[in-house]
Amino acid sequence: xxxxxxxxxxxxxxxxxxxxxxxxxxxxxxxxxxxxxxxxxxxxxxxxxxxxxxxxxxxxxxxxxxxxxxxxxxxxxxxxxxxxxxxxxxxxxxxxxxxxxxxxxxxxxxxxxxxxxxxxxxxxxxxxxxxxxxxxxxxxxxxxxxxxxxxxxxxxxxxxxxxxxxxxxxxxxxxxxxxxxxxxxxxxxxxxxxxxxxxxxxxxxxxxxxxxxxxxxxxxxxxxxxxxxxxxxxxxxxxxxxxxxxxxxxxxxxxxxxxxxxxxxxxxxxxxxxxxxxxxxxxxxxxxxxxxxxxxxxxxxxxxxxxxxxxxxxxxxxxxxxxxxxxxxxxxxxxxxxxxxxxxxxxxxxxxxxxxxxxxxx
Amino acid sequence: xxxxxxxxxxxxxxxxxxxxxxxxxxxxxxxxxxxxxxxxxxxxxxxxxxxxxxxxxxxxxxxxxxxxxxxxxxxxxxxxxxxxxxxxxxxxxxxxxxxxxxxxxxxxxxxxxxxxxxxxxxxxxxxxxxxxxxxxxxxxxxxxxxxxxxxxxxxxxxxxxxxxxxxxxxxxxxxxxxxxxxxxxxxxxxxxxxxxxxxxxxxxxxxxxxxxxxxxxxxxxxxxxxxxxxxxxxxxxxxxxxxxxxxxxxxxxxxxxxxxxxxxxxxxxxxxxxxxxxxxxxxxxxxxxxxxxxxxxxxxxxxxxxxxxxxxxxxxxxxxxxxxxxxxxxxxxxxxxxxxxxxxxxxxxxxxxxxxxxxxxxxxxxxxxxxxxxxxxxxxxxxxxxxxxxxxxxxxxxxxxxxxxxxxxxxxxxxxxxxxxxxxxxxxxxxxxxxxxxxxxxxxxxxxxxxxxxxxxxxxxxxxxxxxxxxxxxxxxxxxxxxxxxxxxxxxxxxxxxxxxxxxxxxxxxxxxx
Numbered sequence: 001x002x003x004x005x006x007x008x009x010x011x012x013x014x015x016x017x018x019x020x021x022x023x024x025x026x027x028x029x030x031x032x033x034x035x036x037x038x039x040x041x042x043x044x045x046x047x048x049x050x051x052x053x054x055x056x057x058x059x060x061x062x063x064x065x066x067x068x069x070x071x072x073x074x075x076x077x078x079x080x081x082x083x084x085x086x087x088x089x090x091x092x093x094x095x096x097x098x099x100x101x102x103x104x105x106x107x108x109x110x111x112x113x114x115x116x117x118x119x120x121x122x123x124x125x126x127x128x129x130x131x132x133x134x135x136x137x138x139x140x141x142x143x144x145x146x147x148x149x150x151x152x153x154x155x156x157x158x159x160x161x162x163x164x165x166x167x168x169x170x171x172x173x174x175x176x177x178x179x180x181x182x183x184x185x186x187x188x189x190x191x192x193x194x195x196x197x198x199x200x201x202x203x204x205x206x207x208x209x210x211x212x213x214x215x216x217x218x219x220x221x222x223x224x225x226x227x228x229x230x231x232x233x234x235x236x237x238x239x240x241x242x243x244x245x246x247x248x249x250x251x252x253x254x255x256x257x258x259x260x261x262x263x264x265x266x267x268x269x270x271x272x273x274x275x276x277x278x279x280x281x282x283x284x285x286x287x288x289x290x291x292x293x294x295x296x297x298x299x300x301x302x303x304x305x306x307x308x309x310x311x312x313x314x315x316x317x318x319x320x321x322x323x324x325x326x327x328x329x330x331x332x333x334x335x336x337x338x339x340x341x342x343x344x345x346x347x348x349x350x351x352x353x354x355x356x357x358x359x360x361x362x
Numbered sequence: 363x364x365x366x367x368x369x370x371x372x373x374x375x376x377x378x379x380x381x382x383x384x385x386x387x388x389x390x391x392x393x394x395x396x397x398x399x400x401x402x403x404x405x406x407x408x409x410x411x412x413x414x415x416x417x418x419x420x421x422x423x424x425x426x427x428x429x430x431x432x433x434x435x436x437x438x439x440x441x442x443x444x445x446x447x448x449x450x451x452x453x454x455x456x457x458x459x460x461x462x463x464x465x466x467x468x469x470x471x472x473x474x475x476x477x478x479x480x481x482x483x484x485x486x487x488x489x490x491x492x493x494x495x496x497x498x499x500x501x502x503x504x505x506x507x508x509x510x511x512x513x514x515x516x517x518x519x520x521x522x523x524x525x526x527x528x529x530x531x532x533x534x535x536x537x538x539x540x541x542x543x544x545x546x547x548x549x550x551x552x553x554x555x556x557x558x559x560x561x562x563x564x565x566x567x568x569x570x571x572x573x574x575x576x577x578x579x580x581x582x583x584x585x586x587x588x589x590x591x592x593x594x595x596x597x598x599x600x601x602x603x604x605x606x607x608x609x610x611x612x613x614x615x616x617x618x619x620x621x622x623x624x625x626x627x628x629x630x631x632x633x634x635x636x637x638x639x640x641x642x643x644x645x646x647x648x649x650x651x652x653x654x655x656x657x658x659x660x661x662x663x664x665x666x667x668x669x670x671x672x673x674x675x676x677x678x679x680x681x682x683x684x685x686x687x688x689x690x691x692x693x694x695x696x697x698x699x700x701x702x703x704x705x706x707x708x709x710x711x712x713x714x715x716x717x718x719x720x721x722x723x724x725x726x727x728x729x730x731x732x733x734x735x736x737x738x739x740x741x742x743x744x745x746x747x748x749x750x751x752x753x754x755x756x757x758x759x760x761x762x763x764x765x766x767x768x769x770x771x772x773x774x775x776x777x778x779x780x781x782x783x784x785x786x787x788x789x790x791x792x793x794x795x796x797x798x799x800x801x802x803x804x805x806x807x808x809x810x811x812x813x814x815x816x817x818x819x820x821x822x823x824x825x826x827x828x829x830x831x832x833x834x835x836x837x838x839x840x841x842x843x844x845x846x847x848x849x850x851x852x853x854x855x856x857x858x859x860x861x862x863x864x865x866x867x868x869x870x871x872x873x874x875x876x
Contacts, residue, residue, distance in 0.1 A: 176373060179856075183381045183849045273510055277815050280512045281830070293510070300516050314513045321508030329504070 031254070038334035045330020048323040055320060056142060062135040079129035081136050081290060085119075086127060100130075100308045121312045124299070130309065137292040138316045140285060141272050144206040145320075148271035151210025153264045156217030157253075163218070164225025165248050175222070182215045202285045206275070213271065217263050224256040258335025265328030269321045276317055292317050367861070374853045383428055385845055386838065390424035395449060395836040417447060418839070431842060445846070446839035448832075454843040457828055462810075462847065464719060465824030468817065469809045471740060472747035477802055479748070480755025485791070486554055487756065488763035495553035499756060506753035515746045515819040519716040523742055527712040530704075533586040535577055544574030588701045591694040593634040600627035600687035607686065611679045613783050619676040622668040623683035626661055630687040637688075641695050645729035650692070657688045696737070699730040703738075706731070713738050717821040743820045747813070751805075758801060763794045796866045800859035807855030810848060 029037075040046055063075040079085065100122040121130040163174035228234065229252060237251050276293030278284030285291035292313040299309035394400075395418065396411055404410065414420070419427055434444030445454035487496045548570035552562050580586060591599070604623040605614070612619045640649060661684035665677030704711050708723035715721065721735050766772065767790055775789045814826030825844055832841030 176377060179374075180377045180381050183377055183853060184385060184845075269508065273508075276510050277512065280510070281815055281818050283833075293512075296510075296513060296516075300512075303516055303520055310513075310516065314510070317510055317513070318505070318508050322504055325504045325507050329500075 035258075035331075035334045039330050042330035042333055044326050045333075048326035048330070051319065052323040052327065055138070055316075055323070059135050059138045059142065063132060063139070077132060077135065079119075079132045081128060081132045083129065083132070084127050085123070085129065099306070100312075122306065122308045124309065130312065133290055133295060134292070134312050134316060136290040137295050137313060138320070140202045140289065140291045141275055141293075141317065141320065144202055144209075144275040144285075145268050145272045145324075147203065147206035148210040148213050148275075149264055149268040151207065152213035152217060152267050152271075153260065154214075155211070156214030156263075157221050157260055159214065160218035160221025161225055161248055161253065161256075164222035165229055165244070165252065167226070171222070174218075178215050178218055181212060184212070202275075202289060202291065205278075205284060206271075209271070209274065213267060217260065217267060220259055220263050221256060224259050225252060228252045228255055258331075262328055262332045262335065265324055265331060269324040269328070272317065272321050272324070367857070370857055370860070374857065378849055378853060379432075381849065382432075382842065382845060383425075386428045386431065386842055387424050389833075389836070389838055389841055390427070395420065395838070414449065417451070418449065427838075431839065435846060445843045448840040449835055449837045454839050457840065458825075458843050458847060461824045461828050464822060465810055465813055465817070465826070467719075467736070467740070468743055468822055468824055469747065469806075469813050472744040472751065473806055473809060475744065475748045476752035477755055480752035481759045481798065483752075484756040484759030485763055485786075485794070488760045488767065489786070490554075490556055491764065493553065493556060495556070498553070503753035503756045506749055509750060511746055511750050511815050512819050514749060515742070515816070518742050518746055522745070523714040523716045526714050530586060530711055530713065533581065533584065535581040540574045540577050540581075543577045544570040547573035587704070589697040591690060591697060593631055596634060596687070596690050596694060597627070597631040599690055600630045600683070603627065603686045604683045607683045608679055609783070610787060611682065612675045613781065616676070618669045619665075619679040622661075622664045622676055622680040625664050625668070626680050626684040627687055629660065629684075630691065633688075634691065637691050638695065641730070654685075654688070657684050660684065695730060696734055699728075699734045702728075703731055703734050714741055715739050716742065719822045743816055743822070746819075747809075747816055751809075754805075755798075759794060759798055762797055763790060766790050766793045769793075796863065799866060800863050803855050803859045803862065804852070807848075807851040810851055 061075055062077040064072060064080050100120055119129050119131065121134055124130055124133065159174055159178065163171040234247060234251055237247050242251070275284055275291065276296070279286075279291040279293030280297045282297070285294055287294065295313040296310060299306070303310045396414065400407075400411070419430060422430065431446060434446055437444050445458070448454055448457060483499055487493075487499045490496050548566040551569040552566040555561065555565050557565075601624065604620070604627040608614055608616070608620045608623050614620060637653065640653065658681055661680040662677050664684075665680040666673060668680075669676040700713075703709055704713050706724060706726070708721050708725075715738060719736075719739055720732075721739070724732070724735050726732055772785060772789055775785045780789075810825060813824065814829060816822075817824050817826035818830065825847070828840055829844040831837060832839075832844060
């Protein structure tokens with residue numbers, strides 16, 4: 001159980017850590033260091049972060065990679081999505097073909113040993129290696145996610161910051177513009193764009209979707225800026241002669257970065273689901289390109305006979321989205337200044353006893 | 363207030379105008395509706411092209427054509443809106459009128475389930491913060507966040523519908539599943555109720571025995587093929603509901619409320635045979651509505667009869683109890699329709715369908731049978747949508763309630779010596795509901811347009827299908843008709859949410875941030 005926090009010697013350990021952090025806060029620990037420490041205490045989030053990093057490296061190094069269309073860097077996996085090896089016949093359940101060869105059962109338990117085999121995720125109808133296809137699809141989904149996340153974050157932050165900082169007419173105009181974008185539902189725009197421009201490639205689709213994905217973030221950032229701009233340190237900076245630009249970027253933005261990062265992680269986990277959903281209904285990434293949603297759509301009818309064609313892409317979607325969500329949760333805890341670690345009953349009693357002892361000693 | 367609303371409406375009108383203009387032109391430049399016809403080798407191709415051009419006014423350039431469309435739509439001010447015709451010649455307003463009820467039917471039940479379930483689990487997790495239940499529900503809600511709806515739908519079809527239908531062929535629960543059902547129920551209730559280790563295991567044992575016993579009992583008595591509740595079980599459940607509702611609503615210490623709701627529970631037994639007679643004799647929506655009105659009337663008078671002072675909460679308790687226990691009567695009636703339903707040729711003992719919104723082969727004029735058919739077709743989509751959307755409510759209500767519980771007025775309430783029930787239900791829960799209400803309103807409007815994928819997975823033809831057809835056939839009028847409905851709904855919902863917020867929370871000044 002990754003969430004369990006109650007283990008007594010462990011809590012004693014972390015309580016030392018907590019005190020150490022508290023002391024170091026006095027010693028002048030920077031905001032980012034505090035946040036990092038808090039984040040690494042959230043075990044589920046750290047686990048998710050490791051999973052995410054692992055998946056990213058695993059997925060992007062698996063296939064051949066063309067750098068600027070010139071150099072061809074070989075991936076570590078033997079097949080690519082263009083290869084069409086022979087379909088695997090025999091020893092598949094229910095007389096199917098191309099079943100997965102991945103095995104997790106060691107030999108001494110009667111399995112065929114832990115290993116990938118020739119086609120770990122099986123083969124598709126014409127014999128293409130499904131592992132390579134899933135890797136390609138996951139690359140697409142991750143790329144789309146990152147592009148939507150960064151474009152949404154940039155536009156949302158800038159719009160929110162400007163309208164929250166300047167208020168008045170600029171705010172009214174920008175917020176009405178945001179409302180205007182909100183009225184067009186994301187899925188409708190995604191469908192219009194995806195259906196008509198989907199064949200321009202996943203990257204273009206992601207850029208376009210990113211242009212419509214910033215609205216929620218800009219409202220949040222605006223709210224944050226409206227509060228922060230009334231604070232004393234902003235007045236101090238202004239009295240010291242700082243320009244508006246300097247105040248926005250050097251003084252207010254670092255204070256709002258927690259809200260932004262958390263919201264961007266949510267945006268990204270939503271983005272990966274949006275991309276797969278659009279590809280699933282045929283408005284997103286289209287063939288011959290590969291995407292996880294597209295793979296699921298293509299093979300959902302094969303579920304009863306060849307379920308692996310359905311399970312593996314889905315598991316990748318879920319793992320990626322779940323990791324992102326947990327990372328976001330960890331970041332929220334880390335950035336929230338009100339968030340204090342819960343003091344367990346035992347510790348409370350201990351400190352009460354210590355106080356009493358101290359009083360008695362005096 | 364009126365000025366505020368008018369100003370908001372004006373701004374929203376301008377926004378709607380702008381976004382519809384953009385969308386119209388975006389859709390118009392992206393494809394040619396005549397493309398398919400131009401490629402075809404139909405002998406009267408030219409005639410079809412000219413007639414479609416005339417029909418859809420394709421000779422007018424898109425920006426100008428938009429204003430022709432707008433002129434038709436703005437007719438709703440004088441009572442005759444004209445959304446134009448789709449390319450199949452059908453009036454768009456007619457297609458919309460057919461599609462909207464289907465979509466509402468699809469999303470209504472799941473939205474209600476998601477809200478009720480999500481908020482109650484969210485509240486329990488907040489009250490049991492950092493407990494095992496809290497952590498596992500956090501995990502579950504993140505998992506639900508990360509599930510693509512089409513993926514869940516395929517799994518549900520395979521594992522729920524098809525295996526359940528196979529199971530009904532020989533409804534005999536193997537002992538392993540009996541134990542699993544018991545374990546699940548035991549862990550669930552024990553972690554919700556919490557308390558010391560002793561109570562945990564006591565609750566666990568009780569829930570385990572109850573659930574596995576029930577499953578085994580159903581299996582032995584063939585209940586799955588011929589289910590019903592019967593008057594005695596209804597009475598027992600109603601009394602349970604009466605106690606539960608009273609405890610949550612006003613507390614068991616309020617004897618008048620308890621008496622009123624127990625009376626209503628008892629009346630559900632008295633009403634069992636007469637109501638069933640009416641159900642058989644005059645089936646229909648009107649009967650159900652009339653009976654509901656009568657029930658509410660009786661509940662109100664029972665509340666008045668049993669109370670002397672402070673009548674509001676007591677009447678409320680009696681009405682809620684009466685409503686829930688009369689729902690049991692309807693459930694019972696539907697359950698007793700189950701056997702004849704399964705015996706019809708169209709169903710033939712495979713009652714949970716994986717696709718479609720009704721069984722076209724089922725020819726019956728029995729109102730209950732056709733309703734049961736609609737309900738069985740709703741099972742899978744409702745389950746899928748509920749699973750996807752209730753996670754959000756869990757997270758949101760948990761977060762809000764935790765925030766509220768940290769407020770000073772909660773400490774004040776506790777310091778005054780109020781019971782924990784009063785503190786939670788009256789001080790904390792009500793304040794949690796303020797932001798939740800606004801979220802619910804906006805969500806519900808959004809879900810009407812957002813069921814596109816669910817509709818396509820389960821083969822329903824609602825708004826999502828219309829939208830898809832409009833997009834695939836470059837059918838601008840159809841596309842814009844769908845957009846008009848969804849966008850106006852979302853705009854209206856945002857306005858209602860803002861107004862509700864300022865009405866519910868006196869701290870929000872009206873007009874601020876408008």
